Amino acid sequence: MADDFHKPTLFGGREFEAFEGAAPDPAVSRRIAHDTARSLVARVRDSADPEVLDRVVGFTDEHGLDAVAELWARSSPRSLPGALWRVYLLRTMIRQDPDGVALLFQRGSEVLSTIDPVIAGAPSPAGPQEVLELSERILRGVFDGDLADALDRAAAFCRVEAAGAASVADDQDAASPERSTELTTRASRLATIADELTTCARLARDDALD
Template identity: 60%
Template sequence: MASDDSFHRPTKFPPHVFDSYLGGEDPARLSRMAHDTAAALLARVREDPDPQVVARLISYTDEHGIDAIAELWAQASAKSLPGALWRVYLLRTLIRQDPQGVSLGYQRGAEVSHTIDQVVAGAPVPAGPDEVRELADRILHGLFVGDFAVALDRAAAFCRLVGVGYTSLADDADAADHVHPDRPRELTQRALRLTQLADEFAACARLWRRDALD
């Protein structure tokens, strides 16, 4: 991964930037470098999962910033190995930058959802900021040393729950919040993006199980 000094300071970005990362169309032709680096990294770590190496990979964006990962993988197809890795790092960054808001969405989603997503995601309820941060790290850890498809399924379930939670919170805000009139729209947009992300994680998990995630 890139080691330029400009990446040593983590890049902070507000929620609308997260939305723009996920909202763009995937390019028709992908850089071979993205696929090669993702495959080589994953194969090397899974062959010899040194705990210190895995820990550094999980926390890589804390030191170098999300841009260091984006430069390699952000333009890859959503249904590809680099695309999947990029989206998990992006989700982790979102959680770490707004753990309070994400945990609120997760808790609401767990309350109103009637699916097994809470069990699949693996976070307790109530899940506070510390719990959702820990879950993000566990999901990323699972990509490198556990069942890759299961880790993606957990990420998908988490995104679905938070998306459902944001939709419910948007309904509440629409009825009651006259101080922040844009809040319902922002929550609804975030819910749509997370639903999209969940679908992409689930698709990648299916491809991985068929040995077809390039």
Template identity: 55%
Template sequence: MAADYHRPTKLPPGMFEDFVGGADPAQLSRAAHDTAAALLARVRADPDPEIVARLIDYTDRHGIDAIAELWSRSSAKSLPGALWRIYLLRTLIGQDAELLSLAYRRGTDVSRTIDQVVAGAAAPAGPPEVRDVADRVLHGAFTGDFAIALDRAAAFARVCAAGFASLADDADASDAVHPDRPAAFTRRALRLTELADELSACARLWRRDALD
């Protein structure tokens, strides 16, 4: 019984950049595809609120490594790859909601797209609001239109990417105390842009019934 409630594993520094930017393996595990498809089909067939809530909070209880072991090395344009990226984004938000909400707010100020409308975060977007977006995206993935959930996650990531790029510009001009901050913000912006592109590609594939 104790094994069901071990301490969740935190996302180590650099893990987000490594996972999102890394190359996908040439040979994908069929088990990853089968478990992702079976999980989605099972919940959609009987979207019990208690089961959905447990799936949304899964990484809070078990850690991101439990999901990574299943899906992280699947192709970015696959069902397990899409689910992994949604969970990864939620974990990133949960572990640094203050910084992500700052980037999101800055992104809404500098972005000239409708991404903030698609993402659907309440304004002003503080840590509770961005956590709520992450939970609602996962809830929609399991019970609503999967493509819409992917588009919302992608839009959120793009807004945050724009925000981090803007924060990096500010740090270039003024941050003598933390000289590594501009590079760190720029890397985060690039990785979030990649993540958004991958999620958008998955949404298009899902709509064509081609997301395996």
């Protein structure tokens, strides 16, 4: 039965590697990351021009993930720049392989007994177009809605996706152990991101996410 599944493109390890290591000048990098994150969020929220939000949401679509990685990827996972980096990372992951992401999201929705699929906000069943639209709504919510709610939705999405990846990994264990290991690693990383975003959402509600 596992062979019936489309094999989702695994999000390359390069994108996740930025979670580790130290910047050459941590103090300067940290200040730049926090300043740019605060300024960007403030600019979008203060602007009455809807094109500003469109440009910010679509920034990585045009310029690539590396453009924001240079600013925010090495920031603390419990900070505003760290939260922004993770949300952009998720959007890029979804845009790179909406079919595979939708498959894992649907499987996760089926195996989870939590309300995370509801919190994430995707319909059931959720196809590629639905997960693409969800990623855009989450990112827009970060800049033009309730920040804490948007981060909670992103965290819930990660938990559903992680559950789906773990479930499909179990299916693949005997037939394709290497792929099973890759999916298990992906599930673990997504679960970690979910925990970090949940913490950021809690800090945002306390007006303490900086």
